[in-house]
Amino acid sequence: MNFEYSDEQRMLADSANRLGADLWPSSDRLKLLEHFDTLTAHTSAQMAELGWLMLPIAEEDGGLGGSAVDVMAIMEGIGRHLIPTSYVANAVLVPALVSGDPAAADLLGAIGEGSAKAAAGLLEPDGGFDLGWVECAAAGSSGGNGTDWTLTGEKLHVEDGADADWFVVTARTDAGISLFLVRADAPGLAVSRFRAIDQHRHARLKLDGVTAVLMGEAGAALPTVELAVDKAICAHLAEAVGSMEAAHAATLEYLRTRKQFGVAIGSFQSLQHRAVDMAIALEEARSMAYRATLSLGLPAVERRRVVSAAKARVGQCGLYVGRQAVQLHGGVGFSDELIISHHLKRQMMLDCAYGSAEHHVAGFVALQGVAGA
Structure with a gap:
């Protein structure tokens, strides 16, 4: 490309x-x-x-x-x-x-x-990564000023939500899936915060009659949610590529400077092949990330196919590069003192963010049938 x-x-x-x-x-x-x-x-x-x-x-x-x-x-x-x-x-x-x-x-x-932070609660306990699985219930009406709504339900893995001042969550009204805005300090909202292995701080939400403001038209939120998540996925794909690039560069430097038997280990042909395989995976991921980002203006089905394909493949490439980098550093590669282990941990979390490779492969296959119809 x-x-x-x-x-x-x-x-x-x-x-x-x-x-x-x-x-x-x-x-x-x-x-x-x-x-x-x-x-x-x-x-x-x-x-x-x-x-x-x-x-x-x-x-x-x-x-x-x-x-x-x-x-x-x-x-x-x-x-x-x-x-x-x-x-x-x-x-x-x-x-x-x-x-x-x-x-x-x-x-x-x-x-x-920069005076406030917000996060999105889109996933639920029994729904996996399915954005259309919404059991969180919204009771009320869209009359008046649009604030006559209360939400009851749970949201899992609110990415970087631990420090959020506001949450945008999906809930189901009589009309269908809708978006609502909720204050982090709203009565009835319980926020459970946790730190992931990559140091990012996420949250779980439990809503019990929480007052919320309807965003947009009731029942019409799913296409908006899918497009917004695709934009977030593309941003994370670029992040994964940047992390892979740094991990590969650090590994090449290590191969050039680490010596065994009086010579740099980078002179060993088997390790050269593995470094080249890392470079190929990096460039494949870069091309997929570019393709997905440039596809965001396409019709929904084609966009989702391209983004799902990129999400699955970049995740696989990121884990491959991260694991190879750790292995080529030897036992020390697993230690927190080396940046390599931090890159692998971030790649693991990026692979899961907004859907695993398995989830997006299944989505790609399903959409392939729709596109061909």
Whole structure:
């Protein structure tokens, strides 16, 4: 695929690399993680100052109206330096879910300026990764000011939701699947927070008669949710590519400098072959990520097929590169002191985010029949 960033997108990519190198250098990662809350808050403030948080928000919502490729340029740098940020959930997914709704104007403004964070609760205990599986119930009506709704149910794995001030959740009304906006401190909302192996902090939600604001038209949310999640997936694909690139580069450096029997282990042909296989997987993942990102404007069925194919394959490539990097470093590759183990942990979580490879392969096959009909 012949793909090149524009001058403005190269500037975004350069600024992401500089921010990562300045705030999250790999050599000091363990020490930095000891001050996780302070440093992530500073990172978010820097992103807001650079205009990154406003970039994915549409111009009509007060943002910069940046493209998915603009976001991709940033996300590659975030992945390369393993910046533990809620950028995708907060600045990509949520704005895509509530764009154009006057009731979300204040929230989007706060996200853009960095004074508030939001996350999306879309998955439920018995639904796996199925966005259409919604048992969370919404009771009320869309009359009046649109706030006469109460929600009851559960949401699992709210990505980067531990520090969110607002949640956008799916719930089922008489009309069908709908989107609602909920304050994190709303009465009846229980937020269980947890830290994943990659240091990102997620949440589970239990809603018991929680007051909520309807976003958009009741019963018409599923297409919006699917498109927003595809945008989030594409952002994560770029992050995975950036992480793979860094892991591959660190592994090549190790092969050049680590010596056995008086020679660099990079001179061993078997290890050279494995390094080449890593490079091939990286470039395959990069092409798939580019293809998926450029497909976001296609009709829904074709878009979802391309994104599912990319999600499945990039996840497989990311795990392959991460595992090979750890193995080629030997036993020390498993230690927290080396950045390689952190890249593998992030690849494991990215592979699961918004659907595993198995889930997306099944979705691709199902959509293949629809596209061919």
